[in-house]
Amino acid sequence: MKQEGKILETGFPRGIGKPATRALDAAGYTELKELATIREKELLKLHGVGPKAVGLLRLALEEKGLSFKS
Template sequence: METGKIKKTCKHGHIFYKSSDCPTCPTCEKLKKPASGFLALLSNPARNALLHHGIDTVQKLSKLTEKEVLKIHGIGKASLPAFRKSLEEQGLTFKQND
């Protein structure tokens, strides 16, 4: 057993160790990662943040300004290049400030 970490088992039976109360199973997170599309380019926190806000397509992402996206907890400036690239590939951009 790893020092300072608690052995946990997720609802799917995966065993993992965590040093915090975080219930997130690393194996389940890897299995949830999409194989393609713009969400596959993102880290788990960024992807989960967008999904939590109902943003699962670049079309939905294009309805937000960059400032609005950066206000979402779990999204940082490091995600912006991947977002811009995905939008550009679809002929889209972030919503412009009014």
């Protein structure tokens, strides 16, 4: 994964941390836009994904005009 600025190639923000990035990868999420298909609550169930990571992911989604599933 090439890092450019604050966003990785996948669209995931760098600040979410390595544990959250690994958890997303292990769950099969490879691009930010894929997170618009799930609820925040489901994301928080992944080991390594905490409130800080979810908040940063929410902001990254909003920048793309997306949001977590309601």
